[in-house]
Amino acid sequence: MSNTYFSLQREDWSLHRKGQQDQDRHRHKVKQAIKDNLADIVSDESLIMSNGRQIVKVPIRSLEEYRIRYNFQKGRHAGTGQGDSQVGDVIAQGKPDKQQPGKGEGAGEQPGVDYTEADVSLEDIQALLFSELELPDLVDKTPDRMITESIEFRDVRKKGLSGNIDKKRTLLESIRRNARAGSDKTQILPDDLRYKTWEEIEQPDSNAVILAMMDLSGSMGLFEKYCARTFFFWMTRFLRTKYDNVHIRYIAHHTEAHEVTEEHFFTKGESGGTICSSVYDFALRMIEQEYPPDRYNIYPIHFSDGDNLTSDNEKCVRLVKELSTKSQMLGYAEVNQYSRNSTMMNAFAKLDMPEFRKFIIRDKTEVYAALKHFFSRRDGVKSA
Structure with a gap:
């Protein structure tokens, strides 16, 4: 038994989400770039004269990620890498604005930062701009006869109209029942049916x-x-x-x-x-x-x-x-x-x-x- 060896491994599923994570990072970068440049974008003459159909380009910083190069000192472990960094050392740290390339007065000696331009639609700009705006002190001044009626599905029941069958919940109920019965078949019985029920909602409009x-x-x-x-x-x-x-x-x-x-x-x-x-x-x-x-x-x-x-x-x-x-x-x-x-x-x-x-x-x-x-x-x- 002492000569028995075990090999344990686990697949890292986070690697499968790498593309999605990069897309999320890119969307966050673009959103932040719009927010940082919103005052200039709002006053962009080409956007105003285009009747709202213009695609705007906003500068965003490069999306290059940090890459760690390991360095093991001689006498400890054999390894690759260069430099004198130790375990626990800070390898990257943000600089104050006044030290960033392109900031400050006069000609500088710092290298530039790579920027790229992202195409931004009017809808993206509006989403950020309009989220900050509202009509101040808006109150309901609508007469009783001017009421907006809307329909909302707020409940699920076992009985209802055939046109209101909730297919997703019906299928889930069937799967749960077959699983409890130990059956590998997907069979939908009348007791599995689920129906969406709706209510009329009265919402007064504010003129x-x-x-x-x-x-x-x-x-x-x-x-x-x-x-x-x-x-x-x-x-x-x-x-x-x-x-x-x-x-x-x-x-x-x-x-x-x-x-x-x-x-x-x-x-x-x-x-x-x-x-x-x-x-x-x-x-x-x-x-x-x-x-x-x-x-x-x-x-x-x-x-x-x-x-x-x-x-x-x-x-x-x-x-x-x-x-x-x-x-x-x-x-x-x-x-x-x-x-x-x-x-x-x-x-x-x-x-x-x-x-x-x-x-x-x-x-x-x-x-x-x-x-x-x-x-x-x-x-x-x-x-x-």
């Missing part, structure tokens, strides 16, 4: 209307219009993706305000002077005629460059106060690339109302922060 208001006067340059339209582009896709019962009305103004089509709003330009009170007055009349606050969640959002007729600012403040009382959230975004002194923002700075949110955009990458500011549950985020 909402978004008033997209934009200054198209002569003082709104290409940069100002681009930032405003980029914001409204993503806003429109977000609302139509996440909410079923939301109305979007597009209002343009210079010295006068008027409703325009979605195509006109995103493509056409106008000129003339600026009287911002015209758009607030127009929004109040539209709410009074079509969207009573007791039945609708109202969200007016106004984009301007802050260049308004000085004598009109006092009227704007008065109308904004009135509009705030009828709105769940009222937003004012000012595109101010060169940090000019804006009398309109100075006038609005004195307003302290929970429904009124303000934001200043100085760079196109701040459109992403503006989206999170206006479409967040609480007070939003502060502009830089």
